[in-house]
Amino acid sequence: xxxxxxxxxxxxxxxxxxxxxxxxxxxxxxxxxxxxxxxxxxxxxxxxxxxxxxxxxxxxxxxxxxxxxxxxxxxxxxxxxxxxxxxxxxxxxxxxxxxxxxxxxxxxxxxxxxxxxxxxxxxxxxxxxxxxxxxxxxxxxxxxxxxxxxxxx
Amino acid sequence: xxxxxxxxxxxxxxxxxxxxxxxxxxxxxxxxxxxxxxxxxxxxxxxxxxxxxxxxxxxxxxxxxxxxxxxxxxxxxxxxxxxxxxxxxxxxxxxxxxxxxxxxxxxxxxxxxxxxxxxxxxxxxxxxxxxxxxxxxxxxxxxxxxxxxxxxxxxxxxxxxxxxxxxxxxxxxxxxxxxxxxxxxxxxxxxxxxx
Numbered sequence: 001x002x003x004x005x006x007x008x009x010x011x012x013x014x015x016x017x018x019x020x021x022x023x024x025x026x027x028x029x030x031x032x033x034x035x036x037x038x039x040x041x042x043x044x045x046x047x048x049x050x051x052x053x054x055x056x057x058x059x060x061x062x063x064x065x066x067x068x069x070x071x072x073x074x075x076x077x078x079x080x081x082x083x084x085x086x087x088x089x090x091x092x093x094x095x096x097x098x099x100x101x102x103x104x105x106x107x108x109x110x111x112x113x114x115x116x117x118x119x120x121x122x123x124x125x126x127x128x129x130x131x132x133x134x135x136x137x138x139x140x141x142x143x144x145x146x147x148x149x150x151x152x153x
Numbered sequence: 154x155x156x157x158x159x160x161x162x163x164x165x166x167x168x169x170x171x172x173x174x175x176x177x178x179x180x181x182x183x184x185x186x187x188x189x190x191x192x193x194x195x196x197x198x199x200x201x202x203x204x205x206x207x208x209x210x211x212x213x214x215x216x217x218x219x220x221x222x223x224x225x226x227x228x229x230x231x232x233x234x235x236x237x238x239x240x241x242x243x244x245x246x247x248x249x250x251x252x253x254x255x256x257x258x259x260x261x262x263x264x265x266x267x268x269x270x271x272x273x274x275x276x277x278x279x280x281x282x283x284x285x286x287x288x289x290x291x292x293x294x295x296x297x298x299x300x301x302x303x304x305x306x307x308x309x310x311x312x313x314x315x316x317x318x319x320x321x322x323x324x325x326x327x328x329x330x331x332x333x334x335x336x337x338x339x340x341x342x343x344x345x346x347x348x
Contacts, residue, residue: 014330048309059186
């Protein structure tokens with residue numbers, strides 16, 4: 001042991017903070033009472049404990065208030081984002097459903113909405129017949145043109 | 154909520170309960186601020202670092218892992234914030250890590266500039282006496298290295314044992330105790346040997 005420190009000082013510190021094993025406490029206390037350095041160490045720790053723990057230093061009130069406001073903002077930011085995301089998803093679902101309905105209905109003309117199956121069939125047949133007729137007309141026109149061309153040569 | 158542990162409050166805040174954070178701040182602020190004040194020696198800096206520490210938790214509460222001591226975690230964040238501050242200040246050429254000014258003036262002069270001394274001629278009452286003592290303690294500990302200082306303040310303020318502090322600092326317990334011994338020696342010189 002020299003004047004500046006003692007090899008048992010760490011045990012003195014542990015004893016002061018109540019972290020020494022029970023079996024060593026008695027011998028540590030005996031040493032502290034007989035060692036000049038360790039008794040001063042214990043006294044310094046006692047004074048420090050008394051002073052620092054009675055101080056109750058606090059951060060500024062505005063600091064704590066700012067921290068809490070940040071917490072509230074980040075919380076409301078999250079809930080606003082969630083709401084917007086849900087609204088977007090909902091709108092997308094509505095849009096897709098509407099598109100599906102509209103494109104399905106677009107295969108029939110508006111006045112066919114209430115038409116029966118047999119009516120639709122008749123119309124399709126008429127439409128087909130009409131197309132055939134028009135094609136025949138066009139073919140006749142072409143044949144006539146051919147004859148005119150041949151006769152000109 | 155006053156019966157909840159700090160770990161439960163932290164978990165509740167992570168789930169979105171802002172009132173849990175208010176209770177957490179109330180419980181930790183004195184000790185955490187005391188630690189930062191001791192580490193830096195300045196109330197304004199301690200205030201900034203306190204805010205920085207808690208905002209890290211507020212912005213990313215998932216960084217705190219459930220099952221660990223909240224105190225150990227928050228004091229680790231605070232310690233890292235203090236060291237970041239020291240690094241920044243070192244580049245700005247103000248207070249060196251050893252506690253003395255770059256121009257060579259002593260730490261007691263430095264402490265005076267920091268406003269940590271000055272009421273020696275008054276006749277203080279008990280409260281003021283404790284305040285003066287607190288200031289003297291901080292001034293004395295500014296003369297030791299930040300590593301020694303942090304062990305002292307962690308033991309006094311965080312409520313963690315030396316074993317837990319060793320785990321927090323990722324150091325052997327012998328190293329932690331040696332640092333505490335150096336810090337205590339500085340205190341002994343300031344508080345007891347001068348009597």
